[in-house]
Amino acid sequence: MKTFGGFIVGLAALALPSLSTAQPRLEIDTAADRGAVSRDVYGGDLEFINSNVPEVAALAAELPLLRFPGGDADATFRWDQSLPPRCTRQGFDWNAAATVASRGRSGLFLETNILRSTPANAAAWVQDATRRGLRVAWVGIGNEVWGDWDAGYRSASRYASDVIAHATAIRALVPGTRIVLSIGTAREDAWNREAIRRTAAVIDAVDYHYYPNHHAWTDMRPEQVVAGAEGIAPLLARLRAMIRAEAGARASAIQVVLGEWDGAADAPRVMKMDQLVTPRAYAMWSMADALFYGAALGEMHTGGVAAAMFYEVQGFRFGAIPGDWCVDQDTSIRRPKALVHQLWREHFGDRLVAVTAAGVPSYRVSGPTNWDGFAGDVPYVRAYASLADSGRSLRMIVTNRGGASNVASIAITLRGFAPESTASVWEVGGGGVMDTNENVRGPIDVVRIRARSMAVGGAAFTLPLAPYSVMAIELRRSGGPVVMDAGTDAGPAVDVPVVGRDVPRPEVDVPVVGRDVPRPEVDVPAVEVDVPVVAVDAPAPGRDAVVIGVDVPPASSDAGPTEVPQPVSQGCGCAVPGSPAPMDQMRWFLVVSLLVVMAALGPGRARGRSSR
Numbered sequence: 001m002k003t004f005g006g007f008i009v010g011l012a013a014l015a016l017p018s019l020s021t022a023q024p025r026l027e028i029d030t031a032a033d034r035g036a037v038s039r040d041v042y043g044g045d046l047e048f049i050n051s052n053v054p055e056v057a058a059l060a061a062e063l064p065l066l067r068f069p070g071g072d073a074d075a076t077f078r079w080d081q082s083l084p085p086r087c088t089r090q091g092f093d094w095n096a097a098a099t100v101a102s103r104g105r106s107g108l109f110l111e112t113n114i115l116r117s118t119p120a121n122a123a124a125w126v127q128d129a130t131r132r133g134l135r136v137a138w139v140g141i142g143n144e145v146w147g148d149w150d151a152g153y154r155s156a157s158r159y160a161s162d163v164i165a166h167a168t169a170i171r172a173l174v175p176g177t178r179i180v181l182s183i184g185t186a187r188e189d190a191w192n193r194e195a196i197r198r199t200a201a202v203i204d205a206v207d208y209h210y211y212p213n214h215h216a217w218t219d220m221r222p223e224q225v226v227a228g229a230e231g232i233a234p235l236l237a238r239l240r241a242m243i244r245a246e247a248g249a250r251a252s253a254i255q256v257v258l259g260e261w262d263g264a265a266d267a268p269r270v271m272k273m274d275q276l277v278t279p280r281a282y283a284m285w286s287m288a289d290a291l292f293y294g295a296a297l298g299e300m301h302t303g304g305v306a307a308a309m310f311y312e313v314q315g316f317r318f319g320a321i322p323g324d325w326c327v328d329q330d331t332s333i334r335r336p337k338a339l340v341h342q343l344w345r346e347h348f349g350d351r352l353v354a355v356t357a358a359g360v361p362s363y364r365v366s367g368p369t370n371w372d373g374f375a376g377d378v379p380y381v382r383a384y385a386s387l388a389d390s391g392r393s394l395r396m397i398v399t400n401r402g403g404a405s406n407v408a409s410i411a412i413t414l415r416g417f418a419p420e421s422t423a424s425v426w427e428v429g430g431g432g433v434m435d436t437n438e439n440v441r442g443p444i445d446v447v448r449i450r451a452r453s454m455a456v457g458g459a460a461f462t463l464p465l466a467p468y469s470v471m472a473i474e475l476r477r478s479g480g481p482v483v484m485d486a487g488t489d490a491g492p493a494v495d496v497p498v499v500g501r502d503v504p505r506p507e508v509d510v511p512v513v514g515r516d517v518p519r520p521e522v523d524v525p526a527v528e529v530d531v532p533v534v535a536v537d538a539p540a541p542g543r544d545a546v547v548i549g550v551d552v553p554p555a556s557s558d559a560g561p562t563e564v565p566q567p568v569s570q571g572c573g574c575a576v577p578g579s580p581a582p583m584d585q586m587r588w589f590l591v592v593s594l595l596v597v598m599a600a601l602g603p604g605r606a607r608g609r610s611s612r
Contacts, residue, residue: 023462024360025411028385030394032354032415037386040107040137040307041300042345045070045260048077049324050314051089052096055331056321059338060313061104064345065137067111067259067309068097072143075115075151079125087326094125098132107137109180109259109309114142114162115152119169127173138180138307140207140259141166146184146191156191160198167202178204180257185371186238193246200247200254205306207259208239212373213266217280220266222288222433224373226401227365228263229295229382231374236303255306262310262337263292267317284318286436287429287447287468290336294399294470297344298384301352310341322438333437336447339428340470343449347426347472349386349395357383361406380407381465394419394475400465403433407465414459419475423454430466 043065050056060066069077069092079094092100101108108129112122122139129136141163145152154162159182167179181203183192196206212228213220236256244251264284283289293310300308311318316327320338323329362377380402386395394417400407427450429435437444456475463473 022359023411024381024407025358026383027356027413027415029354030387030416034352034354037301037348037350037352038306040065041297041305043067043307043309045309045312046092046097047071047312048092050092051323051325052092053331056314057100059321060100063106065107065109065307065309066101067109069111070312072150075113078113078116088328089325091325098134101134107135109138109140110136111140111143112166119165122166123169123173126170126177130174136177138178138257139170140180140182142182145182146188156194157198160195163199164202180205180207182207187371193242196243196246200250203254205255205257207257209260210235210258210372211262211265212370213264214370217266217282220264220283222283224365224367225264225283225288226291227374227378228292229299230378231372232296232299233303257306258308260311261308262318263289281434281436281440285335285438286434287336288433290340290428290470291399291401291468293337293340295382298382298397301384330444333444335437336428339447339449343426343428343470343472344397347395347474348397349388349393351387353385353387355383355385381410392477396473398471400469403467409462409464411462418459418478419456420478421456423456424474425454426451426472427466427469429469433468
């Protein structure tokens with residue numbers, strides 16, 4: 001009967017992973033100001049090889065900042081030359097890009113060509129942009145010149161000479177222009193330090209490209225993709241420590257820019273057209289990458305990133321819209337990450353306020369899977385809050401990275417803000433973590449923005465959470481009118497169109513933003529940093545049947561195990577996430593039945609049997 005007793009204990013443990021009923025909760029303190037929200041974080045990379053078609057131009061015009069010409073292709077691009085004839089569609093030459101920027105009043109991160117251009121030519125480009133009335137927010141000198149795959153690859157000392165020459169020439173024509181230094185990953189630490197030390201007197205920011213989970217489909221796991229956002233805070237801490245060590249007195253004036261970023265790279269680099277219609281969903285085209293975006297943008301705001309440009313507006317792999325001037329894909333598609341990016345830029349405020357989370361369950365990932373990434377406990381829910389409209393509007397973004405059995409709702413308490421009784425809600429997702437708008441023989445809008453209203457019972461309320469979703473919520477302060485966007489009345493959920501807006505092209509005269517900070521010569525000894533290498537994780541799960549944090553075999557036969565869920569580290573006593581909700585009633589029934597049987601046996605007989 002020892003076996004019988006062990007069976008009883010084991011079954012009870014299975015049925016009762018935790019007796020706690022603690023509710024995950026958020027406290028939002030609107031009086032705890034965390035600084036201004038930089039709208040330049042909502043930028044994107046516009047490559048000159050993106051196809052200049054209405055859908056692409058419309059999305060580019062919606063972004064507050066465009067990095068142009070974007071990516072490795074800058075080595076062949078010159079602003080004062082027409083594009084060579086190639087492929088089937090026209091790309092973006094300088095005139096076309098300037099027109100898009102003017103139409104949307106977008107700022108520019110101009111990426112100079114240090115192979116085919118000269119400092120004087122780059123200076124003339126910046127001057128031409130400002131004469132057109134465009135806001136030149138930043139000027140980057142080259143692209144990824146620290147990487148030996150790039151045509152512009154060079155030593156740190158040679159690159160530093162290029163940067164100084166460009167900064168001198170550009171500022172002679174356009175004083176105050178902010179100059180950006182391209183730096184590499186942790187693997188290029190010595191190169192980075194030397195470049196910063198040699199250029200600290202002339203630069204205003206470093207440009208880092210953040211790409212966690214940069215590997216093939218067979219190794220891709222969506223729970224690792226969404227966890228990549230957790231690596232941003234430690235990355236920023238590492239970069240700022242390096243700047244302090246190398247830039248001396250100018251360290252506080254040098255900001256961090258993420259000139260490229262994305263969460264996954266599992267689609268093949270070279271595709272045949274017949275591959276585009278196969279029923280395989282790639283993480284980088286699915287809700288997995290969108291969930292990464294949902295938390296990554298909040299981490300950038302929290303970490304004080306000055307500007308960020310997702311990669312990229314259009315591209316057959318990384319594009320928010322698929323295709324380019326040579327790959328003919330459906331340009332009416334907007335991938336899920338583009339919709340989450342739209343939520344942030346349209347529905348987040350201008351002053352960041354404090355959010356404190358408690359009792360939120362988490363799961364564990366063993367990444368990182370690239371030189372960047374995250375290893376550790378990942379909370380299923382990340383939330384960020386802001387004020388807008390002079391404090392009359394409270395706006396939140398809540399990302400739920402779990403399934404229905406992980407976190408179904410979260411309790412919210414507001415401090416210093418009494419809301420109206422109705423909130424406006426916009427939501428992306430709510431289905432599967434691998435839902436996508438393409439490549440699965442389904443409609444192109446499986447994932448869309450859905451808008452609705454929600455009743456709020458005061459400053460303390462419970463927010464239901466759809467699985468694998470990103471939600472924007474706006475609350476209006478009580479005592480003022482409730483302002484809601486078109487289509488978000490108190491009726492059922494409606495779909496929000498994501499087709500680009502035909503904004504009139506205004507004549508704008510926006511001054512160049514820059515600081516004329518004295519730049520003394522500095523030479524600070526380098527400090528070595530020992531960055532641990534973490535092994536790559538297990539094989540990928542299958543499509544659509546993936547449940548993050550739940551040890552359930554996926555439907556696909558080539559799927560690997562998912563990460564084992566972990567209880568929340570705050571000691572809230574929450575249930576271990578991942579127990580399938582439909583099993584709960586059956587487990588309770590079995591436990592109660594067994595307890596009845598044990599009671600019928602009698603305490604004496606039970607003790608006698610257990611003592612043998």
